[in-house]
Amino acid sequence: MAAESRTPRSGATDVALGERIRQRRRELGLSQSTLGGKLGITFQQVQKYENGANRVSASMLVKLSDALAMPVMQLLHDIDPAAPPDDPESETAHLMAAFSKIRSPEIRAAILTLIAGLVSH
Template structure:
């Protein structure tokens, strides 16, 4: 009997595990030590090829200092194909080198107002090809940065 493909939720949980591990600067080996498993097992969890048991997920949440629900956030099991692809692309970016660096830098900003200004600016830059969005976003950016 052929081995089935990893389930979508197992892949998502694995991506979230990897993302949090990278944000904290932990190697697979270090996380494995803290969870009492090998780094190879961490690799399998992160790829979604092995399912993380409920008990191991609870320990991982404690070790990574996140609520258990963190591993399931942003998962859209019934999302239309376009949205599912967008979520996959976001997940891939979050675990990329740039995504981790951006996340670390952003989370180190203590001021909520500065973080909101950065979000507004980023949205405006993302919509730079859309003149209607660009005008609306530019009007929001100027007051929030100067104020």
Template sequence: MDTPDPGRTAQLELMIGARLRTRRRQLGLSQSDLAQRLGVSFQQVQKYERGANRVAASTLLTAAQALSTSISWLVGEEVSGRDDDDDVFRALSRPGALEILQAFNAIPDPRTRMALLALAREMAGGAAA
């Protein structure tokens, strides 16, 4: 019988947490809103989103229903299979990231979007180029 890899398990918890947070924020729900739907405290939702606590299977099912998604999506099975998907969801789970993406997508002029991208890259010290 194989023993679970603690590093892989921790990565899974981080990925699930990032996806929970991203989907919650897409729907405009607060941590308290989601906590109420899950029957847990908002502190528990914070721990799930940070990957500090494991999400029980029954809670994962309830979360998928509350967030109008599937368990498969929350655990990363309904994606293209690329290794960098987890990085994308972790980046989107940062405070303000989803809002900046929504604002960027709302800019109708492509030149203005590119100017904003250039500004962001400059502010990041060229790291995002």
């Protein structure tokens, strides 16, 4: 049987989910090894998930959700990483992850001032 006619181990959804996992892992500043440690798997397995080479089981999806601080539905919903999140909790998680990467105390203070000004209107 030719390789082209075999059923692929993964498909477009697996690849898109892998991209979402990679994006979130990077947002949180985690290495593949660190994420693998949280999940009890090797960095190679994380790499296979991220590349869409291996499918993510339901139980692993739950573990990933916890390790990445992102609800399962957000990992699966609208897998396009450029799409804005629908879940306010996920938006908060994204904001917190991004804010925590800002090194300058002055910029952090300015952002907090801006947000305070926005919520008072």
